[in-house]
Amino acid sequence: MTTKIDAASTTAWREAWFDFEDAAYLNVAAQGPMPRVAIRAVQQALEWKKFPHRLADDVYFALPDRVRASLATLLGAEAQDIAITAGTSSGIAAVAAGLDWQQGDEVLIARGEFPAHFAAFQPLAQAGMLRVKVVEPRARFLDAGDFVEHLGPQTRLVSTSLVRFDNGARLDSARLARACHQQRTLLLLDVAQCAGAMPLNLAELGADFVAGTGYKWLLGPYGTGFFWTRPELIEQMRPAPAYWMAFQDADKFHTLSAGPFRLAPGARRWDSPETANFLNLSALDASLEFLLRAGVETVWNHVQRLISEIVARLPLDRCVLSSPADPAARGPYICVAPRKAEKAPQLFEQLRQAGVFVSLREGALRIAPHLYNSERDIDRLLSILSV
Numbered sequence: 001m002t003t004k005i006d007a008a009s010t011t012a013w014r015e016a017w018f019d020f021e022d023a024a025y026l027n028v029a030a031q032g033p034m035p036r037v038a039i040r041a042v043q044q045a046l047e048w049k050k051f052p053h054r055l056a057d058d059v060y061f062a063l064p065d066r067v068r069a070s071l072a073t074l075l076g077a078e079a080q081d082i083a084i085t086a087g088t089s090s091g092i093a094a095v096a097a098g099l100d101w102q103q104g105d106e107v108l109i110a111r112g113e114f115p116a117h118f119a120a121f122q123p124l125a126q127a128g129m130l131r132v133k134v135v136e137p138r139a140r141f142l143d144a145g146d147f148v149e150h151l152g153p154q155t156r157l158v159s160t161s162l163v164r165f166d167n168g169a170r171l172d173s174a175r176l177a178r179a180c181h182q183q184r185t186l187l188l189l190d191v192a193q194c195a196g197a198m199p200l201n202l203a204e205l206g207a208d209f210v211a212g213t214g215y216k217w218l219l220g221p222y223g224t225g226f227f228w229t230r231p232e233l234i235e236q237m238r239p240a241p242a243y244w245m246a247f248q249d250a251d252k253f254h255t256l257s258a259g260p261f262r263l264a265p266g267a268r269r270w271d272s273p274e275t276a277n278f279l280n281l282s283a284l285d286a287s288l289e290f291l292l293r294a295g296v297e298t299v300w301n302h303v304q305r306l307i308s309e310i311v312a313r314l315p316l317d318r319c320v321l322s323s324p325a326d327p328a329a330r331g332p333y334i335c336v337a338p339r340k341a342e343k344a345p346q347l348f349e350q351l352r353q354a355g356v357f358v359s360l361r362e363g364a365l366r367i368a369p370h371l372y373n374s375e376r377d378i379d380r381l382l383s384i385l386s387v
Helices: 007-014 036-050 059-075 088-098 115-126 144-148 173-182 253-258 278-294 296-313 341-353 375-385
Strands: 082-085 106-110 131-135 155-161 186-190 209-213 225-229 319-321 334-338 359-361 364-367
Touching: 036 278, 059 082, 059 278, 082 088, 088 115, 088 155, 088 186, 088 209, 088 225, 106 115, 106 144, 115 131, 115 155, 144 173, 155 173, 173 186, 278 296, 296 334, 296 375, 334 341, 341 359, 341 364, 341 375
Parallel strands: 106 131, 106 155, 155 186, 186 209
Antiparallel strands: 082 225, 209 225, 319 334, 334 364, 359 364
């Protein structure tokens, strides 16, 4: 039995975005479309560059701090523990550069993990600073037990996604964190594919580091993201070059050269340079405010109803589910594949030609809806999958 979507509420949410040109856009896991309020914020930022005399000095600090505060509310964190970055990779790289690696240290990364994890740690392994151990899933989908089985006295860090980019499988991070902390192993979570789409509380996740992206489920521009660190670890991280606005009293523009040149408390030492990038951050600020008004629970519930509709009506004579069947083991999207795997690119192109936009990942179609999607979009998707 399928659950009907409330047409009135769906229409109201869709109006928060500009028209999709008769496209069924089911691809937030690649790029989240910015709502109208974010587009208007970009236009305002362009006006600041058109007429710089209208740009107030406090924007350089007030804008990033508003973003920090909104992220803290969404994630159940403290604003001062959040850095504003250019994306998930920035946070992962900060961990790779910030830990004081010792001879024999080991980093666990799962087979098939998003390449950003390997890009951060593999060069250090090649330089002899640490060892990367690739964890093989014991079953079809990776779970916390796969990592727990490989934890050892030399395991310094586990670097993994909370929701996998290739199949939507969700990790039991609390279980993994408990096992890691029992032997003083650190846990780095990549939440690019769920922050803003499903309720998250960083304390409950149990991670030591969390990195995320602003341009997917947070509906911000490309080139935005965040990095959270467990506060007691901030001062333990290896000193590294920082953007000068991370200094104490950096907002006192009239006495900049007088010092003292000491880093302010908290995670802003990992802020991307030119943190208050007006075009990007103004839009992200507006999108986060929109998400807070709508509520992440609203997004999650709506997306789950649409996904349930897809699963219930999936033409099993032609397609198979490539994500976990249990909704509790999935993130905010699903992946499906044609029964003949070699036909995945052809099916992907058929969908594009029909105006249905998804991602092709690892031989499967990744389907990621949002608030603006309706049952009609699902009908359109399934009409192609059923042919």
